[in-house]
Amino acid sequence: MEVQAAESQTHYFVPPPSYWPLLGAAALFCIGLGAGLTVNALAAGPWLLALGALLLIWMLFGWFGDVIRENLRGRYLAREDLSFRWGMGWFIFSEVMFFGAFFGALFYVRVIALPTLGNFEHKTLYPDFMPSWPLITGPGITQPYQAMAAWGLPALNTLILLSSAVTVTWAHWAMVLGRRAQLTLGLAVTILLGWLFLVLQATEYRHAIDSMHLTLAAGAYGMTFFMLTGFHGLHVLLGTLMLAVVWLRVARGHFDERHHFAFEAASWYWHFVDVVWLFLFVFVYWL
Structure with missing residues (x-):
C-alpha cells in the first residue's frame, strides 16, 4: 500500500495504444450514414444502422472491459481517479x-416565434393559423392532433423517476457503509424502476400516435415533444444499462467502501436524468 501511495504521486498510468476509438468512430459513421439513408427510404440504410449498432456494442463491451480489468489490477490510483471524475463531470456538462x-428551441417557438407570427396583419403561414400553444394543425397536416396531457402516464413516470432517485441514493449510502445486501437491493429496484419508466413511455407513444395523431411530423409541437422526450428516454435507457453493469460488478465484489467511482459516475448520470425529466414535465407537459 505504501508503494501504491508513493506511485500515485509520481506516476500516471497511460494505457497502451488501442483500436477501440477507431472502431467506435466507424460505428458512429455507419449509424449516421445508415440513419440518413433510412429516412430517405434507401435499402442500405437499415443494414448500415444494424452494422453500426453491432460495432458500437462490440466497442463498448471491449473498451469498458479493458478499463475494468486495468482497475482490478490496481492500475488506477489517486490521479487516475481524479481524471475519471473530471471526465464524467465534463461529459454530464x-x-x-x-x-x-x-x-432553447422550445422556448424560441413558444415565446418568440408564435407571438411574432401572430402580430402579422395577414396570415402568411396557412388560413387557420392561430398564435397559441400547442398548435393543433399546420401546413400539410390533414388531421389535427392533440397535445399530451400532464396528469396520467407522464405524472406516473415523474413519480417513478423521483422514486428511483431515492433508491439509488439509498444504495449509495449502503455502498459507503459496506451494507452489501442493501446496496444490491437498492440498485436492483432502481434498475426495475428505469425499465418501468421506459415501458410506460413506449405505451404513451403508442397512445399518442394511434389515438391522438401526434407524431414527429405534427408541426412544431410534435417535433419538440418527441425530440425532447425521445432523447430523454434514450438517456434513461443508457443510465439503466450503466446501473445494470454496476449491479453485476457489485455482485462480483468489485467495489468497496472507498473505491467505487463507477457506481458514483452511474448515480451522477441517473440524477442528471431525473432533473432533466422534471424540466420536461413542467415545460413540455404541464405549461
Missing part, C-alpha cells in the same frame, strides 16, 4: 448543453 439546445 456536455449533456446539459445538449438538452439546453432543445429547450
